[in-house]
Amino acid sequence: MKTNYADDSLTLHTDLYQINMAESYWADGIHNRRAIFELYFRKLPFGNGYAIFAGLERMLDYLKNFKFSETDIEYLKQLGYQDDFIEYLKTVRFTGTMHSMVEGEVVFANEPLVRIEASLAEAQLIETALLNIVNYQTLIATKASRIKHIIPNDNAAEFGSRRAQEMDAAIWGARAAIIGGFDSTSNVRAGKLFNIPVSGTHAHAMVQAYKSEYEAFHSYARRHKDCVFLVDTYNTLKSGVPNAIRVAKELGDKINFVGVRLDSGDISFLSKEARRMLDEAGFPNAKVIVSNDLDEYTILNLKAQGAKVDSWGIGTKLITAYDQPALGAVYKIVAIENDSGELEDTIKITANAEKVSTPGLKNVFRIINKENGKAEGDYIAMVDENPESEERIKMFHPVHTFISKFVTNFEAQNLHQKVIENGTIIYNSPSVLEMKNYALERLNLLWDEYKRSLNPEEYPVDLSQKCWDNKMRNIQEVRNMVHNMENY
Numbered sequence: 365m366k367t368n369y370a371d372d373s374l375t376l377h378t379d380l381y382q383i384n385m386a387e388s389y390w391a392d393g394i395h396n397r398r399a400i401f402e403l404y405f406r407k408l409p410f411g412n413g414y415a416i417f418a419g420l421e422r423m424l425d426y427l428k429n430f431k432f433s434e435t436d437i438e439y440l441k442q443l444g445y446q447d448d449f450i451e452y453l454k455t456v457r458f459t460g461t462m463h464s465m466v467e468g469e470v471v472f473a474n475e476p477l478v479r480i481e482a483s484l485a486e487a488q489l490i491e492t493a494l495l496n497i498v499n500y501q502t503l504i505a506t507k508a509s510r511i512k513h514i515i516p517n518d519n520a521a522e523f524g525s526r527r528a529q530e531m532d533a534a535i536w537g538a539r540a541a542i543i544g545g546f547d548s549t550s551n552v553r554a555g556k557l558f559n560i561p562v563s564g565t566h567a568h569a570m571v572q573a574y575k576s577e578y579e580a581f582h583s584y585a586r587r588h589k590d591c592v593f594l595v596d597t598y599n600t601l602k603s604g605v606p607n608a609i610r611v612a613k614e615l616g617d618k619i620n621f622v623g624v625r626l627d628s629g630d631i632s633f634l635s636k637e638a639r640r641m642l643d644e645a646g647f648p649n650a651k652v653i654v655s656n657d658l659d660e661y662t663i664l665n666l667k668a669q670g671a672k673v674d675s676w677g678i679g680t681k682l683i684t685a686y687d688q689p690a691l692g693a694v695y696k697i698v699a700i701e702n703d704s705g706e707l708e709d710t711i712k713i714t715a716n717a718e719k720v721s722t723p724g725l726k727n728v729f730r731i732i733n734k735e736n737g738k739a740e741g742d743y744i745a746m747v748d749e750n751p752e753s754e755e756r757i758k759m760f761h762p763v764h765t766f767i768s769k770f771v772t773n774f775e776a777q778n779l780h781q782k783v784i785e786n787g788t789i790i791y792n793s794p795s796v797l798e799m800k801n802y803a804l805e806r807l808n809l810l811w812d813e814y815k816r817s818l819n820p821e822e823y824p825v826d827l828s829q830k831c832w833d834n835k836m837r838n839i840q841e842v843r844n845m846v847h848n849m850e851n852y
């Protein structure tokens with residue numbers, strides 16, 4: 365297997381059918397028609413009441429470098445694409461315009477997270493990569509936020525690299541975990557690449573290598589000022605914690621005895637006992653750190669049991685999004701230029717009302733109640749609408765339209781930021797830590813009912829009247845078209 369092409373590019377990171385469609389568009393001369401696509405998911409993951417958007421920085425990097433390389437082109441020739449189409453593919457770059465939520469934004473189902481306006485072929489070719497990026501990063505940022513929500517005042521460390529679905533997932537998952545609220549990652553490369561905090565203790569292997577737990581802790585302390593000792597290799601309470609205390613007492617100010625880590629057994633019982641022993645030994649500031657297959661459910665349960673834990677190391681269940689391994693975001697065409705050069709809506713109809721796409725060029729606004737500073741809901745409006753200039757807006761459920769409310773005295777924040785204009789990136793990504801702080805700030809806009817991890821209230825994501833009327837008109841047009849076919 366040859367994997368080390370010098371000019372390896374991500375442009376081929378697409379499904380074959382995208383290239384096949386691009387070929388048809390090109391052959392029919394419609395490849396340069398202006399098309400609008402939206403990226404969104406239909407259902408919040410993990411039964412959570414919100415998601416945390418992540419993936420923009422990587423999407424921008426991917427689009428900036430979008431170009432089939434020489435070996436990509438060679439390979440496409442081998443697959444049998446004809447020379448004239450190949451010549452076209454050589455010229456393809458991303459020259460469109462992109463609007464997006466920013467990373468760390470609190471987002472919901474059925475609202476466009478990303479809007480691409482580009483030539484039909486360009487917009488089509490990039491679908492797979494954009495979905496691949498957003499689906500994973502948003503999923504992990506959301507899982508991290510969900511976990512951190514249970515332990516807002518404790519430390520949360522991401523430990524998942526060894527269990528992640530390969531290396532890219534470990535790296536980008538670590539970054540997403542920080543955006544979602546985690547405090548550090550154990551992955552050193554992620555620390556370097558993204559300038560995010562790294563942290564680490566030591567493994568059972570070190571204790572086993574020295575055989576003597578006391579020797580192992582001593583050795584670790586000789587080279588590391590900040591010491592967390594893993595205390596469960598032989599017997600947590602009879603050997604591990606006493607040895608940690610012994611070494612900490614012997615070395616005194618020469619080290620910073622951060623605490624002990626427990627990685628097996630009854631975390632509730634052992635953490636309370638370890639806490640008591642550390643306090644009695646004169647180390648009230650030493651921390652109890654735990655790990656072992658943790659997730660938000662176990663942590664909540666441990667909290668209910670009164671576990672005395674300061675810091676949580678969380679790997680497998682976070683980095684693999686164990687209980688829901690895919691977000692299911694989709695990328696749908698909502699408008700396309702017609703023969704006369706005008707943008708025309710497109711719609712996809714299904715029997716399931718929730719799945720019928722919402723046509724047209726739209727923006728998403730967060731409607732903030734100026735009296736209490738809290739979000740009333742998100743409001744999807746056609747691009748020529750400006751809810752900010754309206755006195756009063758009607759917000760109603762896009763499927764169950766009788767659920768409605770009027771809102772006055774509000775601020776309407778446009779959640780779509782223009783990040784690429786005609787192929788040029790015009791957005792500077794903030795640092796990952798800034799994204800994390802932004803997510804926390806944005807979560808403050810939500811009432812607690814939307815943030816609880818179990819059975820949260822459904823946050824309103826509503827359509828403007830104009831948007832709804834437009835959708836109904838499109839549905840009617842399709843109905844007429846199908847009816848005419850039936851009579852054909």
Ligand SMILES: Nc1ncnc2c1ncn2[C@@H]1O[C@H](COP(=O)(O)OP(=O)(O)OP(=O)(O)O)[C@@H](O)[C@H]1O
Pocket residue numbers: 627628629630631632633655656657658662665666669
């Ligand atoms: N008090 C507790 N209440 C609920 N769950 C707990 C409690 N203590 C530990 N757990 C969780 O239960 C599971 C414990 O798993 P298990 O008993 O298989 O492993 P273990 O004690 O670590 O044994 P091993 O030595 O094989 O690793 C882990 O997911 C852990 O987080």
Ligand SMILES: O=P(O)(O)OC[C@H]1O[C@H](OP(=O)(O)OP(=O)(O)O)[C@H](O)[C@@H]1O
Pocket residue numbers: 523524526527566567568569627655656657658677678679680681
């Ligand atoms: O349980 P997770 O949430 O996935 O967290 C990561 C796990 O990885 C390590 O275990 P591992 O058995 O791989 O090695 P170690 O215990 O010997 O370090 C660590 O001790 C955690 O238990």
Ligand SMILES: O=C(O)c1cccnc1
Pocket residue numbers: 523524550563564565566625655677679
């Ligand atoms: O630093 C740790 O304790 C750690 C890191 C990765 C996996 N498990 C534990």
